[in-house]
Amino acid sequence: MLRPASRATGYAAQEPRISVWLTRLVTHIAPAERAALARAAWNGTVDMNVDSLLGRALAQRVVLELSGLRPTQVRFAIGQNGKPHAVSRATGENAPCFSITHAGRWIGVAVASQGRVGVDLEPVAPFAPTVSARVFAESDRKAVGQLPECEQDRAFTKLWTVAEACAKVDGNGLPAMLRAPPPIGLSATGKRAAHYWAVGVLSCGVVVAVAADRVQDPARSLAQARVVDLGWILKERR
């Protein structure tokens, strides 16, 4: 059972907000950089996929940056159903909640100052009717069906991305998402069950969504998403 983010850190004491950070998967990563990435990610395994390494290294960097904690003060771990989290070694309390996603050569991390958060990135892709019937509410499918055909793939991808971001807030993952999903709707921001969400499209066409249980205006967080490079992620923080 996760405990709320520690109020001891400056970030957690702020008004509820989310920070969204993005980076591009670099095409060439030299062995030395890959080893540095593994050290920067919390498990130190060089053999892991580069996108996982980069996502975990970015998450660690951002959580430390925002919380003011030092690497030795925080333990990063994978919890129930694969949800990652960070815990203060001193108090055992959770550091700010974060979420990781990687798709279409982009990596995304979202960190919540209070409560829980989920983030998801997806390239626009077609959805077979049998799949959409399983994963989307009927009213959402009807709404997408009324759009011009050339807009439907993007609309379905947005719905999927929002649903995944919401699923990551609770950490229940895809299985929970497939059970009688409440509608999402076609707007850029909304509330689904206990989750506030926002969705947008990056300039490269990749869809990005963020969802949270305490932060009520995630659209502002998406609009202010920060793009960083490998150098920033690997910058040593003591």
Ligand SMILES: CC(C)(COP(=O)(O)OP(=O)(O)OC[C@H]1O[C@@H](n2cnc3c(N)ncnc32)[C@H](O)[C@@H]1OP(=O)(O)O)[C@@H](O)C(=O)NCCC(=O)NCCS
């Ligand atoms: C979480 C999940 C939706 C990821 O979706 P995806 O679009 O394929 O992948 P993304 O790139 O967006 O996200 C992957 C990241 O999500 C995070 N993640 C994994 N499981 C998670 C969970 N349950 N909750 C929140 N985040 C999770 C991880 O950080 C992972 O990246 P990493 O392993 O490289 O660090 C999917 O893996 C899932 O449903 N997992 C849960 C499985 C489950 O519930 N099993 C129970 C038995 S059925």
